[in-house]
Amino acid sequence: MDRTTIDLWVGIFVALGLAALLGLAMKVGNLTTSSIGETYYVTANFENIGGLKPRAPVKSAGVVVGRVGEISFDPKTYEAVVSLNIDKRYGFPQDTFANIYTAGLLGEQYIGLEAGGDEQPLKNGDKITQTQDAVVLEKLISQFLYSKATESDDQPEKKSASTETDADSLDASPLDKISHK
Amino acid sequence: MHKIKRMLSRLGAGFVNKVWRLGAGARLFWLTLISSGESFRRFRLTVREVYFTGVMSLIIILVSAFFVGMVLALQGYQTLQKYGSSEAIGVLVALALVRELGPVVTALLFAGRAGTAITAEIGLMKATEQLSAMEMMAVSPIARVIAPRFWAGVIAMPILATLFSMVGILGGYLVAVPLIGVDAGAFWSQMQANVDWRHDILNGVFKSVVFGVACTMIALFEGYDAPPTAEGVSRATTRTVVTSSLAVLGLDFILTSFMISV
Structure with missing residues (x-):
């Protein structure tokens, strides 16, 4: 086996490996869809978040506009504090309504935002006051x-x-x- | 009484032998790491080994990946269809391959295809006193023979595992979409929605790097440690497959439990 043939085959092998990794990233993984670019975050309190998990989608009119960031528990009010990272491109009014919905009957839970009519947009660190809890089956x-x-x-x-x-x-x-x- | 004594001493000897081999393996691993400079300075040595361990394993890896993907899709469809969610077949195939089957089955096949070859080669080199001859010429056999093979295995394994996952998913796609008739758009979009780049794909690649280190090191050690006889080399080759497979499955459990608890 001469040297150039070996080099050629190893080159093909490595290129195939890189192509497969790229294919996994683009076609199989969510590298393209999850990069929502610059985000701002708002928080929302819920009495019960059901099965909501970090990184669950935040949707408005069915379109993914952001992802759930941290979920923590507030020991004073006994409520769950959910932070939402929303794409900078999408502004929402101050009186936006946040609901926890379930995709399908037993599917994953996500947050649905319904825009209100306020003139003032939500800013970084704001709190969504109108929320509706998850429906626990x-x-x-x-x-x-x-x-x-x-x-x-x-x-x-x-x-x-x-x-x-x-x-x-x-x-x-x-x-x-x-x-x- | 005499029998018990004999049994206990056999147990003790076996245990001491295992610990001794573990220590000798760790020592060889350390020696390989510190004398691996040459395998990067003279990268051609490593490239040659990548050809023999990686490129030559391509056929078995790709063909088995294709069939594993197809079987996963067929079996998954049987169950998912009962719950009316046959579109989730893409997620099932992709997650199973990327997280577990890709790295693990690749490592098992690698141990059988490349690991045995490494053990037999090094065992025979030792039996025919090629390694001693190198030492006589002041060439370190660890730097010249062991380290390039080690790094070749570590480089080849993640590439093979990634290819395994990708080809397996293509096999699953071929069964799910043209054969069974699942909607192609739902197949890919559900997959993209549920497979995470960092937590699923990169963790799978990380697993395969660890398996690459384990499998190659076990194969090298068994070869280096083999008694220089025909029987010794054949036993060492068998041990390579058994130890590598057990190590891969055990390491897989440990790695997965760390990754899932995040």
Whole structure:
């Protein structure tokens, strides 16, 4: 095997490796999409953030405009403090509404921003005051089951004393009551 | 009583032998590091070894990557389709390959394809007293033989692992999109949304560098330490595959647990 052939093959090998890394970065990874350039950050307090994670997308009208930065806990108000890094290109008014949504039924959670009508834009370090918590699926299901259970108790006997029906529905499993219906 | 004594002393001898080999391996690793100047000054030595360990392993790596990607897509589709999220097949294939299978399977194949060759070569060099001849001529066999092979392995492994991931993803794409009929746009966009450059791709490359160090060093040590007989070299070659595979899987667990806890 002569020297130039070996050099040529090793050159091809290394070039292939670099091309594969570039391909992974551009085509597979989010190097192109995650570089949102210059950002400014605002904070928002939520009572419950559900499964929101750092680096989750911040979307407005479905378009990614930023990413969630840090998530911390405020021991004074017992609320979660979420910092949002938003692209400098997109300005939002002071009374912007921040919601935590879920992509699909069980998908990842993201923050949706709905612009208000204020003239003043949000600046670096500002706080979004109007927020809506994440919908926790277990809470929703237990509320639904509870209301179903009380409903099916009320209908046959028409009892209005709510304390008694509450006690009844706690005794038996709510699922049994639904299957009776 | 006599039996127990014999068993205990055999256990002790085995343990001492293991610790001794670990120490000798670490010593060889250190010697390789401090005498690796020549493999960069005379870079041609290293390039030649990159050819034998890297380029010659390309075929087995690329073909297995292609099939691993295709099988991942087929199997993943079976399960994902039950939950109505067959578009996530791209994420599944890409994350599995970039994070785990790319570095690990490449390292296992590398140990089998290149590691054994290194061990056998160095073992035979020792058996035929080529290494002693070098020492007689005041040429350090570690600087001239061991270090270039070591750096070649460390250079080749990440390249091979990256190629493995890329070709595996292409194989997954071929099965998922033209064969099964998943939407091509969803396949790539979900992948891009969920594969992180820093935490997934670069961590995978980092893993493969570590595996490169481990596999090549084990192969070199086994060859250097092999008894200079035909049987000794054959046993050393077997040990290379066994030790490298176990080391790769163990290191993979340790590295992953550090990377995931971030």
